Amino acid sequence: MRTSQFPLSTVKETPADAEIASHKLMIRAGLIRKLAAGIYTWLPLGLRILRKVEQITREEMNKSGALEVLMPALQPAELWQETGRWEKYGPELARMKDRHDRDFCLGPTHEEIITDLARHELKSYKQLPVTYYQIQTKFRDEIRPRFGVMRSREFVMKDAYSFHLDQTSLQQTYDVMYQTYTNIFNRFGLKFRAVMADSGAIGGAVSHEFHVLADSGEDAIAFSTESEYAANVEKAETIRPALNRPAPEKTFEKTATPGKKTIAEVSEFLSVSPEKILKTLVVTHKGNELFGNPKDFHYLVLLRGDHELNEIKLNKIIGAFDFATDTVIETHLGCRPGYIGPITEGHKLFPGPITAIIADFAVENLSDFVCGANEAGFHYTGVNWERDCPLNGIEFRDIRQVVDGDPSPDGKGTLTIARGIEVGHIFQLGGKYSEAMQAAVVNEAGKNQTIIMGCYGIGVSRVVAAAIEQGHDERGIIWPKELAPFQVAICPMNMYKSDRLRDTVEQIYQDLLAAGIEVLLDDRKVRAGFMFSDMELIGIPHRVVIGDRGLDSGSVEYQGRGEAASQDVAMRDLVDFIKAKLA
């Protein structure tokens, strides 16, 4: 392609509403243009990239044996009513009425549609397993669309759905999809992790999210340095450490800490590191007359001072909760906010009207620690379990966020925490939709049997943005090879001043094309710096500069997108040189 026939739409201005790098760069590089909030047009350059994502996805899905279909965007409400989602789904579901006043929605996902297809098309166990997929436009009426195509209202998804007679078959296809997704993201050339989206035991996960790693990612994920273990930080487990409490060295004292309430303040004031301070929280599980439990339940929650509570984990143990109000802490429990602790002056466990004391595993190994004295302006120091206070009555559980360096729950290596962007999700649906919609086949015994399902999504347009989040610098985008819109940019210097240069440029262009390489020849009459900054902005991996100077020596200047300096390459070697770079 020549820029004269494939005009670039690069712009200098960064849009005011663009908060993240990919959004800014997609606008600046001329990949997309905003039509309305969360609704974008893909310009020719952007569409080339989107199509590459689509094509890699399609090829690998086909290899997996999945069958491509194309389902409608318009979905009748009746099907969503069958599964109850018409009511359950919030305002993100874009709803409309047709001219006959019938309810429709614009599909954000296609479980109902494919299950309806399956219950009509699949009659016998002999037709199972089968996986259908599509690459199709989806809609989600986001309350606050943002981040460009990362969270938009109209976007391209690959969604797939598999149908099975039993769990063994579902697990087999799920494993194939896990591998297919791994192949797809490897082919994209992106650093990614398959993250267990469920907190279940290792191996029993029925859902994985595929995250592209990028500092700007919305999700923090924890992954093992030595195994495939990866989980959302919210869901990554900690394992109970072996009991290994150091022997007490300090004496138990009540120490004045006037006005020092936070872990940081106490740590600084007493010159004690946060790991040696006990963080005590009070949470309340609200009672509800209607449901027969009129009483509020209050819990003490203990964590090491350097650890953070994982509310999802605690929620799974005690149900929905709020942090207790100061009034409850003061008038009901008789403590002072900021000075709460689990121990009484008489070396007993906190006797107040609480339901239970729940401590994180890590609390068990504390010694010579600091905790609140339940009196304003005082902490206990040199506290040791058993010696100063019994452990009986404390429930030890995994209730904290994992941190960098925690041992991996699968016993292999330690956890590293990084940020990720969720671009794929595979999920074992089981009978959720097939039961509600009565999708069944005749089994080998001649009886009707409800089928079970898996579903598998990739945010195709989101991958483009995620790739940019992972690969960019201050000059622009750095595409992985497989997603780059072109592999090579040819930048001729003052081509129009010299027939000889023009002929040489044309020859090099044709030679590269003939070698099957995607080349963008910048034949605009602009100065070299302008070309360079455009090619860096749009992220072409390899740049070849051809000028008068090189005509006599028969060489061109080559520079890789990420490289600091250029190198001379003989024209006669250029095709092989580039081929080696692309290999």
Place this chain on the structure above:
Amino acid sequence: MRTSQFPLSTVKETPADAEIASHKLMIRAGLIRKLAAGIYTWLPLGLRILRKVEQITREEMNKSGALEVLMPALQPAELWQETGRWEKYGPELARMKDRHDRDFCLGPTHEEIITDLARHELKSYKQLPVTYYQIQTKFRDEIRPRFGVMRSREFVMKDAYSFHLDQTSLQQTYDVMYQTYTNIFNRFGLKFRAVMADSGAIGGAVSHEFHVLADSGEDAIAFSTESEYAANVEKAETIRPALNRPAPEKTFEKTATPGKKTIAEVSEFLSVSPEKILKTLVVTHKGNELFGNPKDFHYLVLLRGDHELNEIKLNKIIGAFDFATDTVIETHLGCRPGYIGPITEGHKLFPGPITAIIADFAVENLSDFVCGANEAGFHYTGVNWERDCPLNGIEFRDIRQVVDGDPSPDGKGTLTIARGIEVGHIFQLGGKYSEAMQAAVVNEAGKNQTIIMGCYGIGVSRVVAAAIEQGHDERGIIWPKELAPFQVAICPMNMYKSDRLRDTVEQIYQDLLAAGIEVLLDDRKVRAGFMFSDMELIGIPHRVVIGDRGLDSGSVEYQGRGEAASQDVAMRDLVDFIKAKLA
């Protein structure tokens, strides 16, 4: 592909709501399934065909220099309000509100969106001309969706839009698109005609429709046997024949024709062919007080008895009209319905309170003809212009439908009338949208200049149905080579009973695949007749039957989809034989 991995979804039943062959066959062959009225899922087999239509379209559009983009389906009302189409467009425009109560529509077309893009992206005349296109899902809320994907509510379109500084440039791109469409439809392998959609003079047409010829087509089109001339029958012109009126032979008489009112009745009663009978109609252009013409205008309209009035043509001459009521004819004009004629008893032109007498060109050459005598039960016979009635006062115009055999208006050959299905449309929009939306560039003189536009559509999903309307028989679909989902079907007979046969089948399958031929190997355990009827139904052009019998002779049975009998082909020659068939 093997049917075990690419299962067919053929069914015996024809859906009750399917009125036309393509709709029935697309369901029966398992190409589509209905989700809701006018909303269909494309099954794997159907999608293969749809993708071929898309791909051919894309390749030829790219060759033309057009740039592919992808615009959103969701379109904000504000842009449609700028062009006034938000109000003008009827209930076919699928409208909805987002969660913030803002108005959107689901695009049936993208003029507003692309013009909005253009007014932001195009700043200088140097960026012109440029053509953008997309292949994208469109929506039209048809009051009565029918004919399967032929008139559906959600469908795939290729739409393109070109931008120009002047008419010369627009005409150039228009001509390129005319040729591109011709190439596309030729590559589809379909019989088609480019039909002038405007009645304007030859060469000055600013709109062409591309019709696939099929007996079931909704539109009648007239095309020259010897030139490229083609027009919708409603719009095809007749040319004024040379004055060539035979000399009078009969005498003028008032003849009783009791109760004979229609051309057919009079023709039979008087044994006079309809070509020799004058058809006289009375039409009324209603007055309207509001617009300052309180008076109704009445016209006599004369046609040869075998010709039909073309209401569109008459409308262009006198404006909107209705056929006069019997009351008007009797009480106002003093004639009797069924016996009206342009001549008075005194051999004068009809003297009634009429505005004008408009006659079709063909009427001029009538002689010895019959016409109503304006008296119940009587016609004049042996009537001749000039001798029996002056021609002065009659306005001769082209007001009839063309008929088979009429001379082509371009002077080359005669017209043939056939039915067509509109699948493409190219159109010179001029400034319609760019003016309303103020899309302008800076011209060479440094001044702002409004750009002008062309638009170019192909109904991608409709092409699939149109191809079936053109190519089918009682057994199923007959695909043209380029659109067939597979080129060759291999039907092994009782493959599972013989290892030797299975190995041979596998070898032939692999050889054909290796030659780059799209093959469907039917490896189902079903009887031969079942395979044959499925392969005929889905329309695979070439069928290869391999059975035990042929193993010894080293031959297979070949039969083309349209052929009556099979022929033996040596296995070793098969690849070359098929290649020759596909060439």
